[in-house]
Amino acid sequence: MQHSGKSPDTCYLIPATNMNQSLINYTLQIADNNLILGQRLSEWCGHAPELEIDIALTNIALDLIGQSRNLYQYAAELEGKGRSEDDIAYLRDSSRYRNVLLVEQPNEDFAYTIARQFFFDVYNHLFYQELTKSKDERLAEIAEKSLKEINYHIRFSSEWMIRLGDGTKLSHEKIQTAVDDLWDFIGEMTLLNDTDREMLSNGIGVDLNKIRPLYFQKVKEILAEATLNIPVEEPFQKGGKNGIHSEFLGHLLAEMQWMQRAYPGAEW
Amino acid sequence: MDAAGLSWGRMVVTTDKIWQLLESVSDPEIPVLTVLDMGIVREVKSFGDGVEVVITPTYSGCPAMKSIEFSIIAELEANGIHPVKVTTVLSPSWTTDWMSEEGRKKLKVYGIAPPIPGTNAKRIEALFSEAPQPECPHCGAKNTKLVSQFGSTACKALYQCQDCKEPFDYFKCH
Numbered sequence: 001m002q003h004s005g006k007s008p009d010t011c012y013l014i015p016a017t018n019m020n021q022s023l024i025n026y027t028l029q030i031a032d033n034n035l036i037l038g039q040r041l042s043e044w045c046g047h048a049p050e051l052e053i054d055i056a057l058t059n060i061a062l063d064l065i066g067q068s069r070n071l072y073q074y075a076a077e078l079e080g081k082g083r084s085e086d087d088i089a090y091l092r093d094s095s096r097y098r099n100v101l102l103v104e105q106p107n108e109d110f111a112y113t114i115a116r117q118f119f120f121d122v123y124n125h126l127f128y129q130e131l132t133k134s135k136d137e138r139l140a141e142i143a144e145k146s147l148k149e150i151n152y153h154i155r156f157s158s159e160w161m162i163r164l165g166d167g168t169k170l171s172h173e174k175i176q177t178a179v180d181d182l183w184d185f186i187g188e189m190t191l192l193n194d195t196d197r198e199m200l201s202n203g204i205g206v207d208l209n210k211i212r213p214l215y216f217q218k219v220k221e222i223l224a225e226a227t228l229n230i231p232v233e234e235p236f237q238k239g240g241k242n243g244i245h246s247e248f249l250g251h252l253l254a255e256m257q258w259m260q261r262a263y264p265g266a267e268w
Numbered sequence: 269m270d271a272a273g274l275s276w277g278r279m280v281v282t283t284d285k286i287w288q289l290l291e292s293v294s295d296p297e298i299p300v301l302t303v304l305d306m307g308i309v310r311e312v313k314s315f316g317d318g319v320e321v322v323i324t325p326t327y328s329g330c331p332a333m334k335s336i337e338f339s340i341i342a343e344l345e346a347n348g349i350h351p352v353k354v355t356t357v358l359s360p361s362w363t364t365d366w367m368s369e370e371g372r373k374k375l376k377v378y379g380i381a382p383p384i385p386g387t388n389a390k391r392i393e394a395l396f397s398e399a400p401q402p403e404c405p406h407c408g409a410k411n412t413k414l415v416s417q418f419g420s421t422a423c424k425a426l427y428q429c430q431d432c433k434e435p436f437d438y439f440k441c442h
Contacts, residue, residue, distance in 0.1 A: 055418050055426070056417070065329055144358075145359070145361040148361060149328060
């Protein structure tokens with residue numbers, strides 16, 4: 001994890017000068033989490049430990065990428081400059097991405113993938129539940145649609161946490177290591193940045209302060225059921241939401257974006 | 269514009285006729301079902317001189333949406349209706365409750381167990397809870413077992429019949 005010597009509050013992103021730009025930024029912040037995690041999960045395609053798991057992980061990837069498309073389409077409309085969802089996804093550099101650090105972390109092994117998914121799903125489920133009440137009708141609609149899909153994700157990842165934690169000695173060790181390593185990244189999801197604060201004050205954004213205790217309660221409940229040790233709560237890594245990423249995002253984007261970069265506007 | 273329908277030059281087509289034409293547009297992933305059986309066509313209305321068909325995706329990532337859009341346009345244009353605009357809406361979000369009775373029967377004959385109403389995965393706390401038990405579409409046995417919540421497409425789960433041992437897809441209640 002590199003912070004490039006900058007303080008955690010440094011922001012690489014262009015500051016929003018008007019309400020429309022803030023809403024675009026907020027929409028991208030949500031969309032980027034989904035796209036980056038979707039891309040990470042796609043890396044499992046054809047490589048998962050079992051066929052059923054391969055299908056499950058890629059199904060979840062598909063849901064996440066579909067959700068991000070709905071959000072990017074909205075951001076492109078708000079922007080009104082004729083850019084498409086693809087332009088936003090494929091032609092932005094890593095410092096313009098607003099996803100949390102957790103979702104860009106590498107797959108490592110199945111235990112890491114499940115722990116990362118579980119930590120994200122618990123957040124995402126709480127987040128989208130609140131977003132359905134947004135004053136912004138379009139975001140509320142996207143949240144309502146997405147929530148039905150996330151119900152499947154959170155059950156899948158929670159059940160696997162318990163299966164691995166309360167499984168064999170080896171599976172327990174592996175998932176505990178993944179939990180310990182990824183724990184550093186889970187706090188960022190419920191920390192507010194300037195965009196969160198502005199959207200919250202406008203009745204559009206989700207109150208992350210309200211979600212935070214519920215998030216840790218749910219996470220600890222499942223970890224306890226999985227017979228896993230719960231690491232200490234702080235301090236957490238942050239920066240992703242402000243465009244300050246770990247070294248892993250650039251590699252992920254290189255693979256995801258090279259086609260559109262090499263052959264701009266390519267279609268098939 | 270005719271009060272009874274939409275007109276193109278000399279041709280007058282009612283929205284009923286358009287709904288009827290849409291009956292021949294099939295879902296590319298489950299070709300036995302039409303887009304109407306799936307319940308993804310929400311509205312048909314006039315749009316300037318043309319017609320607008322409003323559709324909704326089953327799941328956010330459904331890769332068939334573009335293909336469905338092209339098929340609808342092609343079918344209507346082949347019947348002299350022009351221009352055709354297809355719009356996608358997300359709300360209210362699609363549910364298997366909108367699937368037609370006819371569609372459910374066709375699914376079963378095709379080898380996919382139709383959704384069992386009222387079994388959608390709303391309660392996330394219900395970990396390891398009992399999954400719905402669809403009848404095996406091959407042998408009709410009730411003794412079936414969930415293999416995975418995720419199947420060959422976003423809308424299906426993977427099951428196995430404990431009697432005839434055949435695997436099959438179950439169309440999830442959503």
